[in-house]
Structure formats: structure tokens, C-alpha cells
Amino acid sequence: MRTNEQMISDLKEIVKPYIQNQHGFDSLTEETDFINDLKINSANLVDVVLDIEDKFDIEIDNDSMDKMLNVKAALEIIETKLSEK
Amino acid sequence: MENRVVITGMGVVAPNGVGLEAFSNAIQHGLSGVKFFSNLKELGFSCCIGGIPTVSEELKREYFTELQLKNFNSSGILYGCIAGMDAWKDAGLAISESADFDSGTVFGAGTSGIDKFREAIYKLDDGKVRRLGSTVVAQTMASGVSAYLGGILGLGNQVTTNSSACTTGTEAILMGYDRIKAGKAKRMLVGSTSDNGPYVWGGFDAMRVLTYKHNESPEQGSRPMSASASGFVPGSGAGAMVLESLESALERNTTIYAEILGGNVNSGGQRNEGSMTAPNSDAVQRCISAAIKNAKIEPKDIDVINGHLTATSKDFTEIKNWSEALDLKGSNFPYINSLKSMIGHCLSASGSIESVASVLQIKKGFIFQNSNCEDLNEEITSLVSKEKIPQKTIKKDINIVAKASFGFGDVNGCVIFKKFDR
Numbered sequence: 001m002r003t004n005e006q007m008i009s010d011l012k013e014i015v016k017p018y019i020q021n022q023h024g025f026d027s028l029t030e031e032t033d034f035i036n037d038l039k040i041n042s043a044n045l046v047d048v049v050l051d052i053e054d055k056f057d058i059e060i061d062n063d064s065m066d067k068m069l070n071v072k073a074a075l076e077i078i079e080t081k082l083s084e085k
Numbered sequence: 086m087e088n089r090v091v092i093t094g095m096g097v098v099a100p101n102g103v104g105l106e107a108f109s110n111a112i113q114h115g116l117s118g119v120k121f122f123s124n125l126k127e128l129g130f131s132c133c134i135g136g137i138p139t140v141s142e143e144l145k146r147e148y149f150t151e152l153q154l155k156n157f158n159s160s161g162i163l164y165g166c167i168a169g170m171d172a173w174k175d176a177g178l179a180i181s182e183s184a185d186f187d188s189g190t191v192f193g194a195g196t197s198g199i200d201k202f203r204e205a206i207y208k209l210d211d212g213k214v215r216r217l218g219s220t221v222v223a224q225t226m227a228s229g230v231s232a233y234l235g236g237i238l239g240l241g242n243q244v245t246t247n248s249s250a251c252t253t254g255t256e257a258i259l260m261g262y263d264r265i266k267a268g269k270a271k272r273m274l275v276g277s278t279s280d281n282g283p284y285v286w287g288g289f290d291a292m293r294v295l296t297y298k299h300n301e302s303p304e305q306g307s308r309p310m311s312a313s314a315s316g317f318v319p320g321s322g323a324g325a326m327v328l329e330s331l332e333s334a335l336e337r338n339t340t341i342y343a344e345i346l347g348g349n350v351n352s353g354g355q356r357n358e359g360s361m362t363a364p365n366s367d368a369v370q371r372c373i374s375a376a377i378k379n380a381k382i383e384p385k386d387i388d389v390i391n392g393h394l395t396a397t398s399k400d401f402t403e404i405k406n407w408s409e410a411l412d413l414k415g416s417n418f419p420y421i422n423s424l425k426s427m428i429g430h431c432l433s434a435s436g437s438i439e440s441v442a443s444v445l446q447i448k449k450g451f452i453f454q455n456s457n458c459e460d461l462n463e464e465i466t467s468l469v470s471k472e473k474i475p476q477k478t479i480k481k482d483i484n485i486v487a488k489a490s491f492g493f494g495d496v497n498g499c500v501i502f503k504k505f506d507r
Contacts, residue, residue, distance in 0.1 A: 017151060017152055017155055018152060020152075043219040044152075044219055046218060046219045047155075047156075047218045047219050047220075050216060050218055
């Protein structure tokens with residue numbers, strides 16, 4: 001079982017290639033919003049989700065994908081999907 | 086009043102040279118960019134040679150961000166962006182923070198991201214449409230190259246891609262020219278690009294229009310105007326020019342490579358001897374004559390013709406059409422050359438790469454050589470004196486170059502470049 005810190009650190013690694021605001025990335029917390037704080041292009045959110053699927057070996061359905069707009073929501077969805085495995 | 090249109094920047098990604106300096110050096114010294122490719126042999130191609138520009142991973146990173154290169158697999162967009170960004174920089178133009186509504190692009194392509202498209206099709210057929218990611222559309226839409234360039238440079242005028250087979254590059258130049266002439270834009274980045282490799286070239290191999298006689302001697306494979314011409318050698322790359330109203334160029338006090346005096350595009354309607362794959366000679370001659378008339382010059386004013394001349398049996402037909410349209414022959418015929426002898430036929434990119442070469446001749450004062458035609462086709466020399474088909478580069482002051490391209494669909498384009506004179 002991963003700790004919350006490990007999960008955030010994994011997620012940080014995943015979003016890193018897509019961010020366009022370094023400051024937002026450096027100070028990333030659970031409250032960080034992917035688009036507003038990290039300036040990730042909305043089209044790239046799809047790629048973030050695919051990278052999450054690969055990393056955690058889960059499948060994220062369309063409804064969950066729509067909700068994955070910030071770190072907190074992403075963590076919750078990952079945990080839910082992991083627990084369903 | 087109609088604007089005069091000048092060329093203020095150029096960029097090129099060619100099989101025998103990437104960047105204006107390397108390319109200029111290569112064409113003056115007759116360097117070949119044609120090589121043997123083992124993947125073509127493994128795939129069972131009859132023609133296993135071709136022209137592919139050398140672009141290192143390091144060079145890519147001078148033009149694209151890591152994010153842009155993530156899941157990037159479009160050689161055409163790669164070449165087009167490098168050539169286009171180089172032309173922009175060469176013209177002394179900065180990348181604007183806000184949209185530049187006076188500048189646009191017509192950047193042509195035959196296909197876009199054909200390798201990316203293949204990747205996507207494999208995933209799709211495997212039931213994995215949701216795993217395609219966000220990058221398929223931008224790289225495979227026909228207008229991919231102009232969309233990338235528009236975003237990188239912040240272009241706010243017309244941003245589009247034209248497509249007319251092997252006439253694409255020449256047509257793009259004339260479309261940008263028309264727009265500036267009409268006062269609808271101050272600057273137009275014009276050019277064209279072609280993807281590389283088997284998935285573009287396979288259809289031509291199947292038509293048996295590529296040479297299969299030079300797999301052991303690739304550099305001798307592309308033989309325009311030669312008696313032993315046996316089909317064309319496929320190529321790839323991109324060429325680009327910044328066209329600008331004379332007024333804007335003078336205001337910016339920038340280098341002017343040449344002026345575009347005019348030109349013409351038309352089609353033979355696939356009538357008479359014209360077809361999907363062969364030109365209607367009447368239309369070709371009309372296109373050339375109309376370009377000359379549009380440029381307000383006389384046929385005898387042309388110093389050099391840069392032909393389409395692909396190294397098929399149609400080379401003689403082309404020469405005959407030039408000769409009849411200009412009503413010039415023998416030693417009165419202008420000098421004529423074909424860049425395809427060095428780089429092969431770069432398909433949708435050919436018109437723009439060859440136009441960059443044409444303009445370099447005016448700017449630097451030379452006529453680049455025709456390689457691989459030591460055995461000139463006798464039908465051709467019955468119309469044009471041998472000395473007008475230089476086999477070694479000639480240093481000479483050049484005033485006017487006529488450049489033509491012809492493409493599948495029976496489409497033609499001819500543009501007239503002239504040394505700039507206030």
C-alpha cells in the first residue's frame with residue numbers, strides 16, 4: 001500500500017512533462033488544480049490520465065476522467081480504482 | 086494600388102542539406118542526398134533508395150519543446166516547422182507575444198503525420214481508441230503543419246495548408262503572393278513539406294514510376310534529362326520563404342533575396358493526353374505563357390528555368406512544352422536545371438525546396454549543376470543546346486528564374502523570380 005506522500009510524488013512525476021507553470025509545480029499540494037495552477041493544456045489532461053493508468057495499472061472511466069481536475073480528485077479516483085482491483 | 090512582393094527570408098530542410106548555408110553549399114557542389122534504405126528492401130520495395138534529410142535529436146530540441154516532442158511522430162510537421170521557423174528568423178522577424186494579424190501562412194502538404202496515422206490505426210483496430218491520447222488529430226490533420234507554425238510564430242492572418250500533389254510548394258508561394266499583392270496581409274510564410282518513408286512512397290513504387298536500377302548506386306539514381314533516366318527517386322523535406330510587401334520590407338530595412346514578379350496556376354482538366362498522372366501539354370504551355378504575361382516579361386528575359394524534370398520519360402515532354410511556350414530553342418533556350426538530380430523528387434515539398442534553390446541562384450549568382458546526365462537524352466538535345474544544360478555549376482549573375490511544378494491531378498504552377506531592383 002502506497003502512502004499519500006508516495007502517491008503525490010508519483011503523480012508529480014506523471015504531470016511533470018505537461019506543466020507550464022514551474023512555480024505551481026514546485027509548490028504542489030492536494031489543492032493544486034491541473035489547469036489553473038499548473039497551466040496544463042486541457043487537451044493534455046487526456047494524456048495525464050493515460051499515464052496514470054499505465055503507472056497504477058488501472059482503467060479510469062469517462063465519468064471519473066471528467067472529475068480529475070485537481071490533485072485531490074486524482075488521488076481519490078486512483079485510490080478507488082486501486083481498491084476495486 | 087497593388088503591392089510589390091519580395092522574399093525576405095528563407096529556410097530549407099533538404100536531403101542534401103539542412104539549413105540555408107548547408108543547402109546552398111550542397112547545391113553549388115552537386116552533393117547528393119540520395120541513399121539506400123534497408124527498411125525499403127526489407128519491405129520488398131523495387132526502389133530501395135530515397136532522400137531523407139538528416140535531423141538529429143539535438144537539432145529537434147532547438148525547435149521544439151520536450152512536451153511538443155512527446156508522442157510526436159510526424160516527419161512532415163518536423164521538417165515544415167524547422168524550415169518555417171528558420172525562414173522567419175532569417176527575415177529578422179521576432180516571435181510575437183500576441184497574435185500578429187498582419188502575418189499568416191500558406192504551408193502545403195501532401196499527407197500529414199503518416200507514421201502517426203499508422204500508429205493510431207494499429208491501436209484503433211486493436212480496440213484501443215481511448216488510448217490514442219491527445220496528439221493524433223493535430224499531427225494527422227491535413228493542416229497540421231500550418232497549425233503548428235501558426236501557433237509557434239503567433240500568426241494572426243490567414244493560416245492554411247494547400248494541397249495539389251507535386252505542385253503544392255509552387256502553388257503555396259503564389260497563394261501567399263496573391264494575398265500580399267491584394268493588400269490582405271503584409272507578410273506570408275509560404276512553403277511546403279512532405280513526410281518521408283515507405284508509407285508515402287509505397288504507392289509510387291507500386292505504380293512502377295520509381296527507378297529500381299540504382300539500389301547499388303543511389304547517388305547516380307536520380308537522372309533527369311539523361312538517356313538512361315529510369316524513373317524518379319522519392320524524397321522528402323521542406324522549403325519555406327517569408328514573402329513580404331515591398332513597403333514593409335523597406336520599412337524594416339531587411340535583406341531582400343528577390344522579387345516575385347508573378348506566376349500562374351492552372352489544370353489540364355485531365356483532357357486530351359492529360360490524366361490523373363499525365364499532363365495535358367496545352368495546359369502546361371498556357372500556364373507558362375500566362376505566368377510570363379502576368380510577370381510582364383518576355384521569354385528571352387528568362388536566364389534560368391528550374392524545371393519539374395523528375396527523371397521519367399516525361400522530361401522530354403516538359404522540355405518540349407517549355408520550348409513551344411517560350412518559342413525558344415537551341416542556344417536561344419535559357420539555361421535549365423533540375424534539383425531532383427541531387428535530392429530526388431520531394432513530392433509535395435519539391436516546389437518549395439526547388440524554389441529556395443532557384444532564389445539562391447539569383448542572390449548568390451550561380452546556376453547549380455545537373456548531376457547524372459552525362460548521357461543527355463538526344464530528343465532533349467535536339468531542342469536545347471547542350472551548354473544550356475550545365476553539368477558543372479556556373480558562376481554567373483542571374484536576373485530572372487522561371488520555376489515550374491506539375492502534379493498528379495493534371496495541375497500546373499509556374500512562378501517568376503527576379504533579382505530585386507528598386
